[in-house]
Amino acid sequence: MRISDKFDELKTKNEGALIAYVCAGDGDTTRIVHALINGGADIVELGLPFSDPIADGPTIQASIERALDAGMNPDRYFEMVKGLDVDVPLVVMTYYNLIFKRGLERFVKDCKDSGITGVIVPDLPPEESGELGRYCEGNGVDLIFLIAPTTTGDRLEDILERGTGFLYLVSRLGVTGARADIAGSTKEVLDRVKTDKPKAVGFGISSGAQAAEIIKSGAQGVIVGSAFVDIIASGQDVAGRLKALALEIKSSLG
Amino acid sequence: MNIKQKGKFGRFGGQFVPEVLMPAVKELEQGYKQFRDDPEFKQELDYYLKDFAGRPTPLYHARRLSEKYGITVYLKREDLVHGGAHKLNNTLGQALLAKYMGKCRLIAETGAGQHGTATAMAGANLGIPTEVYMGAKDIRRQRMNVYRMELMGTKVIPVTSGSQTLKDAINEALRDWVSNVEDTHYLIGSVVGPHPYPTIVRDFQSVIGNEVKHQIMEKEGRLPDSIIACTGGGSNAIGTFYPFIPDTEVKLFAVEAGGSGMESTDKAALHSASLCVGEEGVLHGARTRILQDPYGQILESHSIAAGLDYSGVGPELTYLAETGRIKPANTSDDEALAAFDELSRMEGIIPALESSHALAYLAKAAGSGELGEIVVINLSGRGDKDLETVLEKGVM
Numbered sequence: 001m002r003i004s005d006k007f008d009e010l011k012t013k014n015e016g017a018l019i020a021y022v023c024a025g026d027g028d029t030t031r032i033v034h035a036l037i038n039g040g041a042d043i044v045e046l047g048l049p050f051s052d053p054i055a056d057g058p059t060i061q062a063s064i065e066r067a068l069d070a071g072m073n074p075d076r077y078f079e080m081v082k083g084l085d086v087d088v089p090l091v092v093m094t095y096y097n098l099i100f101k102r103g104l105e106r107f108v109k110d111c112k113d114s115g116i117t118g119v120i121v122p123d124l125p126p127e128e129s130g131e132l133g134r135y136c137e138g139n140g141v142d143l144i145f146l147i148a149p150t151t152t153g154d155r156l157e158d159i160l161e162r163g164t165g166f167l168y169l170v171s172r173l174g175v176t177g178a179r180a181d182i183a184g185s186t187k188e189v190l191d192r193v194k195t196d197k198p199k200a201v202g203f204g205i206s207s208g209a210q211a212a213e214i215i216k217s218g219a220q221g222v223i224v225g226s227a228f229v230d231i232i233a234s235g236q237d238v239a240g241r242l243k244a245l246a247l248e249i250k251s252s253l254g
Numbered sequence: 255m256n257i258k259q260k261g262k263f264g265r266f267g268g269q270f271v272p273e274v275l276m277p278a279v280k281e282l283e284q285g286y287k288q289f290r291d292d293p294e295f296k297q298e299l300d301y302y303l304k305d306f307a308g309r310p311t312p313l314y315h316a317r318r319l320s321e322k323y324g325i326t327v328y329l330k331r332e333d334l335v336h337g338g339a340h341k342l343n344n345t346l347g348q349a350l351l352a353k354y355m356g357k358c359r360l361i362a363e364t365g366a367g368q369h370g371t372a373t374a375m376a377g378a379n380l381g382i383p384t385e386v387y388m389g390a391k392d393i394r395r396q397r398m399n400v401y402r403m404e405l406m407g408t409k410v411i412p413v414t415s416g417s418q419t420l421k422d423a424i425n426e427a428l429r430d431w432v433s434n435v436e437d438t439h440y441l442i443g444s445v446v447g448p449h450p451y452p453t454i455v456r457d458f459q460s461v462i463g464n465e466v467k468h469q470i471m472e473k474e475g476r477l478p479d480s481i482i483a484c485t486g487g488g489s490n491a492i493g494t495f496y497p498f499i500p501d502t503e504v505k506l507f508a509v510e511a512g513g514s515g516m517e518s519t520d521k522a523a524l525h526s527a528s529l530c531v532g533e534e535g536v537l538h539g540a541r542t543r544i545l546q547d548p549y550g551q552i553l554e555s556h557s558i559a560a561g562l563d564y565s566g567v568g569p570e571l572t573y574l575a576e577t578g579r580i581k582p583a584n585t586s587d588d589e590a591l592a593a594f595d596e597l598s599r600m601e602g603i604i605p606a607l608e609s610s611h612a613l614a615y616l617a618k619a620a621g622s623g624e625l626g627e628i629v630v631i632n633l634s635g636r637g638d639k640d641l642e643t644v645l646e647k648g649v650m
Contacts, residue, residue, distance in 0.1 A: 050551065051552045052537065055272040055432070097550045100541075122273075123270050124270060127268075148276075152277070155276065
């Protein structure tokens with residue numbers, strides 16, 4: 001399913017999107033993805049683990065290390081995704097070297113063939129993204145860019161022009177990870193980013209109350225990662241608690 | 255509208271960094287452009303290099319080594335720079351640049367502790383609070399450097415993720431920078447990372463090669479036939495080579511750490527020879543040659559010299575290797591130890607284990623004639639920091 005179709009559907013229902021991130025290979029990924037979707041996740045962002053995840057904080061780095069230790073690799077990743085029988089858009093989040101090494105064209109084809117319709121590469125700024133962008137466009141896969149509180153001027157304009165699927169707004173400076181406070185900079189960034197494309201806010205969201213506030217501030221979606229990954233790390237009633245947290249957040253986005 | 259790709263050496267280099275850092279690397283690019291030729295900045299840096307760091311360093315004719323190998327051997331004595339290695343050339347330059355740019359905090363990563371120590375010196379001297387990320391494994395093998403940094407008021411932060419070495423310290427420093435980009439300068443210690451770092455660090459280290467050029471003309475009336483420098487990230491190598499790039503008659507040898515063998519296991523290479531056997535990829539913000547598995551996961555590297563123990567290499571060195579201007583080579587842990595021993599006994603100079611790799615290439619290649627008649631070896635640092643490691647190996 002294309003991301004834009006999902007956002008269109010949510011718009012008619014007047015709902016904000018819950019975009020859930022987990023790292024593939026950390027725990028029983030198939031079961032985890034279904035639990036998230038059963039809880040109401042609208043889009044699933046499935047991390048493909050890389051050895052040196054510089055944009056991630058300790059929680060997700062630990063998840064990535066567990067996934068690598070458990071033997072996750074790009075071949076298994078696409079195989080696993082192919083076997084997921086889901087009707088929400090799937091997005092791969094990974095670092096550029098894994099894409100580069102596989103070959104840009106092959107990577108995007110693998111995405112398309114396995115049912116992935118979006119790609120997020122946190123260490124690939126628009127300046128370096130031309131070639132990957134062309135393959136994505138040719139294969140009907142969205143290339144999703146991040147916008148930081150520090151992204152301004154010409155660079156912001158360029159990202160708004162290039163970005164497809166949705167725009168991934170980073171709510172504050174820093175790496176991924178759950179935080180109690182969502183900086184006031186979120187609203188400021190949302191106001192500053194003027195576009196018709198859907199805006200989703202990520203980095204630091206862990207509760208329904210925070211998520212509701214972000215939707216109220218003008219976002220079309222929230223991205224939640226570390227809060228889900230914490231549950232996976234605990235190993236306790238993982239599927240049940242993932243579904244419950246997804247439900248809590250999703251119910252606040254209506 | 256199309257914003258441009260910047261800082262490429264051929265197809266290598268670039269700015270592969272998280273979006274939050276893009277404004278910071280651009281600000282640094284701008285700041286460097288503004289101050290690099292500013293007379294006041296240059297004068298102040300010259301003052302620090304001369305009166306604080308102790309430049310120029312001698313170009314020393316190693317008579318006994320020359321006799322043994324039958325060629326004229328000069329050692330560029332970067333081991334005599336304040337702090338015991340070439341690293342201060344760069345940290346003084348960048349710390350001063352940070353000050354001119356109005357940054358009030360320095361962070362750095364360190365492998366052997368040499369760059370951390372040099373950053374601590376520059377930070378203390380210029381009065382800028384400094385924090386250094388260091389792999390927990392490196393902290394254990396370089397305790398004295400940790401103590402030195404702490405003496406100079408620097409906070410040393412242990413990194414316990416991943417392989418607990420330089421690569422992980424860089425990851426952690428990048429994360430810090432992502433969070434504190436507004437008031438913090440990330441002082442990268444080698445010619446790696448996103449543009450403009452490879453250029454900035456090269457320029458600040460080029461003082462080595464510029465001095466060599468002047469000194470060898472004074473002593474020999476001509477340029478050397480070859481120059482040898484050890485290469486991890488490659489800052490001392492490119493700093494020595496750079497002024498000689500147009501002089502194509504001068505052969506330039508970049509000697510990497512051959513470690514305990516040129517093979518790799520599933521997760522780790524037994525060496526740190528990215529130029530020699532690495533494959534093209536993207537690491538720490540730059541496209542270059544790196545040690546990686548068939549999927550693109552970064553392999554841990556190995557060397558007896560912590561300062562060479564890195565899974566990548568500066569993008570400009572990769573470019574120069576690709577174009578044939580520099581020649582990548584490697585020497586093993588054992589060859590470096592033998593060279594360490596030899597220089598100590600024959601010249602009364604205890605070299606850093608990093609520099610010992612360059613010295614070992616002299617022993618390896620002198621007989622073949624490929625070095626010519628006059629060779630300059632960059633003695634990038636002194637070996638006092640390595641005594642414990644060498645003792646363990648039972649050389650002495």
